[in-house]
Amino acid sequence: MSxxxxxxxxxxxxxxxxxxxRPGGPSDRLRAWAARGPLLPALVFLILVTQLPFVATLVISxxxxxxxxxxxxxxxxxxxxxxVLSEPxxxxxxxxxxxxxxxxxxxxxxxxxxxxxxxxxTFAGRGIVRTMLIAPFLVVxxxxxxxxxxxxxxxxxxxxxxxxxxxFGDGAAQPDWIAEMPLGAVEAALVWxxxxxxxxxxxxxxxxxxxxxxEAARIDxxxxxxxxxxxxxxxxxxxxxxxxxxxxxxVVQNFDAVYTITSGGLGTANLPYTIYQTFYQxxxxxxxSAAGVLVVIGSLIIATFxxxxxxxxxxxxxxx
Amino acid sequence: MSAPTTGVRSxxxxxxxxxxxxxTLLGLLAWLCAxxxxxxxxxxxxxxxxxxxxxxxxxxxxxxxLTLDGxxxxxxxxxxxxxxxxxxxxxxxxxxxxxxxxLLALPAAYALSIRPVRKWTDVLFFFLSTKxxxxxxxxxxxxxxxxxxxxxxxxWLLVILYASMNLPIAVWMMQSFxxxxxVALIEAAKVxxxxxxxxxxxxxxxxxxxxxxxxxxxxxIFSWNExxxxxxxxxxxxxxxxxxxTGFITSQGLFLAKVCAASLVISLPxxxxxxxxxxxxxxxxxxxxxx
Numbered sequence: 001m002s003x004x005x006x007x008x009x010x011x012x013x014x015x016x017x018x019x020x021x022r023p024g025g026p027s028d029r030l031r032a033w034a035a036r037g038p039l040l041p042a043l044v045f046l047i048l049v050t051q052l053p054f055v056a057t058l059v060i061s062x063x064x065x066x067x068x069x070x071x072x073x074x075x076x077x078x079x080x081x082x083x084v085l086s087e088p089x090x091x092x093x094x095x096x097x098x099x100x101x102x103x104x105x106x107x108x109x110x111x112x113x114x115x116x117x118x119x120x121x122t123f124a125g126r127g128i129v130r131t132m133l134i135a136p137f138l139v140v141x142x143x144x145x146x147x148x149x150x151x152x153x154x155x156x157x158x159x160x161x162x163x164x165x166x167x168f169g170d171g172a173a174q175p176d177w178i179a180e181m182p183l184g185a186v187e188a189a190l191v192w193x194x195x196x197x198x199x200x201x202x203x204x205x206x207x208x209x210x211x212x213x214x215e216a217a218r219i220d221x222x223x224x225x226x227x228x229x230x231x232x233x234x235x236x237x238x239x240x241x242x243x244x245x246x247x248x249x250x251v252v253q254n255f256d257a258v259y260t261i262t263s264g265g266l267g268t269a270n271l272p273y274t275i276y277q278t279f280y281q282x283x284x285x286x287x288x289s290a291a292g293v294l295v296v297i298g299s300l301i302i303a304t305f306x307x308x309x310x311x312x313x314x315x316x317x318x319x320x
Numbered sequence: 321m322s323a324p325t326t327g328v329r330s331x332x333x334x335x336x337x338x339x340x341x342x343x344t345l346l347g348l349l350a351w352l353c354a355x356x357x358x359x360x361x362x363x364x365x366x367x368x369x370x371x372x373x374x375x376x377x378x379x380x381x382x383x384x385x386l387t388l389d390g391x392x393x394x395x396x397x398x399x400x401x402x403x404x405x406x407x408x409x410x411x412x413x414x415x416x417x418x419x420x421x422x423l424l425a426l427p428a429a430y431a432l433s434i435r436p437v438r439k440w441t442d443v444l445f446f447f448l449s450t451k452x453x454x455x456x457x458x459x460x461x462x463x464x465x466x467x468x469x470x471x472x473x474x475x476w477l478l479v480i481l482y483a484s485m486n487l488p489i490a491v492w493m494m495q496s497f498x499x500x501x502x503v504a505l506i507e508a509a510k511v512x513x514x515x516x517x518x519x520x521x522x523x524x525x526x527x528x529x530x531x532x533x534x535x536x537x538x539x540x541i542f543s544w545n546e547x548x549x550x551x552x553x554x555x556x557x558x559x560x561x562x563x564x565x566t567g568f569i570t571s572q573g574l575f576l577a578k579v580c581a582a583s584l585v586i587s588l589p590x591x592x593x594x595x596x597x598x599x600x601x602x603x604x605x606x607x608x609x610x611x
Contacts, residue, residue: 133357138594151364288460
């Protein structure tokens with residue numbers, strides 16, 4: 001972190017207030033505070049509203065606390081964590097969360113890459129195609145979940161079975177999609193929503209590709225695949241990382257799709273849904289908090305990786 | 321923006337040497353993908369204009385007569401709960417929280433980009449790292465706090481929470497937009513004797529207006545879409561549009577047209593804003609890292 005800070009501040013010294021370098025008299029300190037001043041409202045607000053509740057969650061997670069039995073509240077150290085990690089339902093939801101996030105992010109990233117490559121060319125109606133492809137990302141998540149549950153997946157009059165009926169006639173198979181592949185059903189809906197997002201980021205990456213390098217490679221006789229493998233893909237790397245990172249941060253937290261499509265049933269309960277249920281319906285405050293802290297630890301692992309990506313973006317930006 | 325040719329240059333560079341038929345085929349493939357991705361939305365729109373009986377047929381009926389019954393039902397014209405209070409709450413929560421975010425983020429971004437405080441990268445990372453804290457991890461204390469203070473089922477609590485949810489992204493995006501302002505311009509204003517508020521209003525704001533608009537758009541979309549906080553912290557009075565929609569989760573498809581009408585109406589502000597500002601959306605969603 002510190003190396004990142006020093007290397008990236010260097011080219012910006014021209015903008016820094018003159019006082020910054022000199023050790024200080026009172027007027028310097030005053031100026032330093034004046035520089036920090038505009039930052040404080042946002043900082044204080046953020047700490048109060050996001051950090052404080054998390055600290056409270058940490059504390060609650062050490063208590064045995066069920067709202068139905070308020071008198072039995074007691075300090076139990078890490079008993080809640082032990083319970084969370086040993087209870088099969090909760091352990092399963094950890095696994096579900098990982099599976100859901102990895103599948104959705106990877107599949108939508110690959111599809112998004114394909115679509116971005118298709119759109120990075122001129123053809124008739126390109127603008128309309130782009131607009132149509134962005135649309136799924138712009139449907140309110142719960143509305144999208146309702147659309148998939150009722151309008152597409154419904155075994156009796158959903159569009160999917162309707163299309164099967166249409167194409168294969170009266171003898172067509174009419175699967176009950178959600179019952180037969182619950183996690184797949186949730187994943188498909190999320191992939192549909194997130195693919196456009198990945199496409200948007202990767203398309204921006206493709207269009208910032210240096211055209212002269214590609215032209216030179218082509219003159220040297222490189223084929224389309226070679227150009228993609230050795231020029232396009234390396235250039236896209238940071239865009240792919242950014243997409244994966246932002247996608248993970250949001251998909252890990254997904255609540256709407258699980259809540260709507262399966263209500264957490266049939267092995268689709270992810271951690272956010274399980275926590276919601278544990279505290280909102282089960283009133284198990286201590287246990288819900290412990291599970292919440294575990295989600296944070298998981299997210300921190302993603303975040304460490306994430307911040308490294310971001311800081312590399314940063315260095316390039318400052319160097320430019 | 322800086323290089324208006326990029327959009328044209330790269331497709332021409334990749335397409336020029338390719339055989340014409342291959343190009344046409346790839347274009348058709350793009351169209352096919354677009355149709356597949358758009359089909360659910362088109363189908364939702366069509367269903368919303370069908371009567372409930374026509375909506376629930378298998379195989380699907382394309383040519384059924386169109387009607388506004390689904391919309392009438394949704395807006396509670398024929399009895400049933402009216403969605404207007406929920407829509408009004410959503411507007412309040414999204415618009416006011418977005419304004420609050422801009423008010424807090426603009427000075428912060430200024431401090432981080434135009435006259436950077438020391439250790440500004442660390443501060444920026446701190447802002448961003450709060451975004452990595454999952455919402456569920458702070459939900460319970462917020463709920464308990466709201467219950468104690470009587471703020472449960474109060475839309476202003478959502479305003480505060482949505483602002484905190486979007487502030488990190490807004491600070492990040494805005495500092496990257498403000499970074500593009502030429503320093504010379506600000507120096508010149510200072511030489512002319514302008515103080516901070518004047519510089520902000522006369523120099524910074526006009527130049528970064530498109531960036532501010534993009535930031536506002538994204539904050540608005542995220543607030544409008546939010547469900548978990550709203551579901552847990554609101555009830556009858558302060559329920560938002562997404563919470564109103566949760567009422568349709570268990571409906572056994574008897575009201576397919578109504579569900580479709582409701583989903584479309586509630587998605588409309590986001591769809592409209594997103595279509596209108598596609599490029600800004602890309603720039604903003606990639607946190608200003610993509611230019």
